Amino acid sequence: MRVSMDLELKDIPGQLVLALKPVSEFKGNLISVVHHHEKRTPRGKIPVHLVFEIKSDHLDNIISLLEESGISVVSVDEKRYLEHGAVILIGHIVHTDIQDTIDKIDNTGYAEVVDLNLAMPRINRPSSASLKIDAVSKEYLSAAIELLKSIARDKDLLVIEPIRVN
Amino acid sequence: MKTIRASIIGFGAVGRGVAQVLLDKNDYLRSIGIDMKVIAIADSRTAVIDPHGVDLACVLSGKKETGTVGSKTISGTEIIRTMDHELVIETTPTNIETGGVGLVNMLAAFESGRDVVTSNKGPLALKYGEVIAAAKRSGSHCRFEATVGGAMPVINLACDVLAGNRVISMEGIFNGTCNYILSRMMEEQAPYEQMLAEAQELGIAEKDPSYDVEGIDTASKLVIVANSIFGMNASYKDVTVTGITRITPEALSLANADGFAIKLIGEVNDGKINVAPKLVPLSHPLSVGGTLNVFSVQTDLAGPITITGRGAGSIETASAILSDIISIYKN
Ligand SMILES: NC(=O)c1ccc[n+]([C@@H]2O[C@H](COP(=O)([O-])OP(=O)(O)OC[C@H]3O[C@@H](n4cnc5c(N)ncnc54)[C@H](OP(=O)(O)O)[C@@H]3O)[C@@H](O)[C@H]2O)c1
Numbered sequence: 050m051r052v053s054m055d056l057e058l059k060d061i062p063g064q065l066v067l068a069l070k071p072v073s074e075f076k077g078n079l080i081s082v083v084h085h086h087e088k089r090t091p092r093g094k095i096p097v098h099l100v101f102e103i104k105s106d107h108l109d110n111i112i113s114l115l116e117e118s119g120i121s122v123v124s125v126d127e128k129r130y131l132e133h134g135a136v137i138l139i140g141h142i143v144h145t146d147i148q149d150t151i152d153k154i155d156n157t158g159y160a161e162v163v164d165l166n167l168a169m170p171r172i173n174r175p176s177s178a179s180l181k182i183d184a185v186s187k188e189y190l191s192a193a194i195e196l197l198k199s200i201a202r203d204k205d206l207l208v209i210e211p212i213r214v215n
Numbered sequence: 216m217k218t219i220r221a222s223i224i225g226f227g228a229v230g231r232g233v234a235q236v237l238l239d240k241n242d243y244l245r246s247i248g249i250d251m252k253v254i255a256i257a258d259s260r261t262a263v264i265d266p267h268g269v270d271l272a273c274v275l276s277g278k279k280e281t282g283t284v285g286s287k288t289i290s291g292t293e294i295i296r297t298m299d300h301e302l303v304i305e306t307t308p309t310n311i312e313t314g315g316v317g318l319v320n321m322l323a324a325f326e327s328g329r330d331v332v333t334s335n336k337g338p339l340a341l342k343y344g345e346v347i348a349a350a351k352r353s354g355s356h357c358r359f360e361a362t363v364g365g366a367m368p369v370i371n372l373a374c375d376v377l378a379g380n381r382v383i384s385m386e387g388i389f390n391g392t393c394n395y396i397l398s399r400m401m402e403e404q405a406p407y408e409q410m411l412a413e414a415q416e417l418g419i420a421e422k423d424p425s426y427d428v429e430g431i432d433t434a435s436k437l438v439i440v441a442n443s444i445f446g447m448n449a450s451y452k453d454v455t456v457t458g459i460t461r462i463t464p465e466a467l468s469l470a471n472a473d474g475f476a477i478k479l480i481g482e483v484n485d486g487k488i489n490v491a492p493k494l495v496p497l498s499h500p501l502s503v504g505g506t507l508n509v510f511s512v513q514t515d516l517a518g519p520i521t522i523t524g525r526g527a528g529s530i531e532t533a534s535a536i537l538s539d540i541i542s543i544y545k546n
Pocket residue numbers: 224225226227228229230257258259260261282291292306307308309310316334335336337361362365526527528529532
C-alpha cells in the first residue's frame with residue numbers, strides 16, 4: 050500500500066537519514082520526500098512529508114522505529130489503491146510525451162498508472178495503448194479518467210473508457 | 216371491425232416491408248378487429264391512389280420492376296393534405312439537418328387530424344417538442360418505435376410494458392453498421408478502412424458512411440429516447456458524439472487482452488446524452504457482435520433489463536411499425 054506520512058524532525062544534522070532508515074529497512078519503496086526546512090514549527094522542529102510504498106504489515110514497525118529514534122510522527126495517511134481501471138488510448142501517444150501524460154496522473158496523489166502496453170504499428174500511423182490506472186476509490190478513479198480525458202483533448206488522443214457496470 | 220385507411224409515404228426498404236407485413240398479417244389484423252386499407256402510396260417521384268384500397272402485392276412487384284409505385288404525380292404531402300384517411304405511415308429518408316420532407320409530412324398529417332406512425336428519425340431528433348405538441352393539438356396519435364433500434368422494443372418497453380417504473384439510465388448499441396465494422400476489425404485484425412469497405416460491399420454500410428460511423432445515427436436515436444423515455448427536452452446539439460473512425464485493430468486487441476470489446480455505446484444518464492466508443496467487458500450482456508443492436512435500461516423497481524435484436528432491416532423495422540399500428544387501433 051501507499052503511505053503518506055508527516056514527520057517532525059529536530060533541527061540537528063543526520064535527522065533526515067534517521068527518518069528514512071526504517072522505510073528502507075522494511076524494504077519500502079520511497080516515492081517522495083519533501084523537507085520543509087524553511088517552515089519550522091513553533092516548537093522549532095522541521096516538518097517532512099514522506100510518501101512510500103510498503104507491505105501493509107510493516108507499517109506499524111516503521112512507526113515504532115521512528116518514534117524510538119525520537120522522531121515525531123504527526124500523521125499517517127494510508128492510501129490503498131482499491132480501485133483498478135483500464136482505458137485505451139489512440140493517437141500519437143509517444144510524440145505527445147507519454148511520460149508527461151503518466152506523470153500528470155501519478156502526481157495527483159490519488160491515482161497512478163501501474164501498467165502501460167503500447168502498440169505502434171508503423172511510423173506516422175496512430176499508436177494504441179492500454180493503460181491500467183489504480184486509484185484510492187471509485188470517485189478518484191473517475192476523477193483520474195476525467196483528468197486523462199482533458200489531457201487527451203489537448204494532445205488530440207482518443208480515450209476509450211469502460212462502461213459503467215452496475 | 217374497424218376500417219383504418221392508411222397512406223404509406225416513402226416506399227424504400229421500410230415502406231415496402233410495411234406493405235409486405237400488412238399483406239402477410241391481414242388475417243391476424245382482421246381477427247383483432249382491424250381492417251387495414253392502404254389508400255395511397257408515394258415514393259419520391261410517383262404515387263398510386265385508390266380510395267377503395269390499393270393492391271399491395273401489385274404495387275410491390277411494380278416498384279421492383281419499374282422503380283416507381285404508380286403513374287400519378289401527386290406528392291406524398293398532397294396525399295396527406297387532400298385524401299381522407301386516418302393513418303399516415305411516414306417512411307421517407309431521414310434528414311438530420313432540417314427534418315426534411317418527413318417533418319413537413321408529419322406536421323401536415325396532424326393539421327389534417329391524422330395519426331402518424333413513423334420510422335423517420337430526423338423530425339423527432341430535431342423538433343421533438345414541436346412534433347408532439349402538434350399531435351396533441353389535433354388529438355392525433357404519434358408513434359415512432361421504429362425510429363430507435365429497429366425490431367427491438369425500446370420506447371414501448373420503457374413507456375408501456377415497464378409502466379410505473381422510473382427509468383434511471385439507459386445504454387446500448389444502436390447502430391448495426393458500427394457494430395459490424397468493430398466486430399470484424401477485431402476478428403480479422405484489419406484496419407477500419409478495410410472493414411468499412413467490406414461492410415459497404417455487403418450493403419451493411421452506405422456509400423457515404425459518415426451518418427453511421429461518425430455516431431450521428433446513434434445520437435439521433437438517443438435524442439428520441441431522452442425525450443420520450445426520460446422526459447428531457449433535448450435536441451441533437453445536446454449530444455456529445457465521438458464516432459468509430461479512429462479505432463485501430465491494435466486498440467481492439469489490447470482491449471481484448473484485458474477482457475474487453477470496444478463498442479460504440481450510446482447512453483442517457485444523469486441528464487447527459489453521450490455517444491462514444493467504450494470498453495465493454497466480454498462477458499457483459501452489452502457485448503453483442505455482428506450487426507446486432509442491444510440496450511439496457513436501469514429501472515427503480517425492475518432493476519436492469521437488457522434486450523438485444525436486429526436494429527435494422529426491411530421486415531424487422533416494419534415489425535416495429537406494425538406493433539405501433541396495433542397499439543393505436545386495437546381498442
Ligand atoms: N432501413 C432500415 O433498416 C431502417 C431502420 C429504422 C429506421 N429507418 C428509417 O426509415 C426511413 C426509411 O428508410 P429506408 O431504408 O426505407 O430508406 P430508403 O430505402 O432510402 O427509402 C426511402 C423512400 O422514400 C422515398 N422518398 C424520398 N423522398 C420522398 C418524398 N419527398 N416524398 C415521398 N417519398 C420520398 C424514396 O423514393 P424513391 O423510391 O423514389 O427513391 C424511397 O422510396 C428512413 O428515415 C430511415 O432512417 C430505416
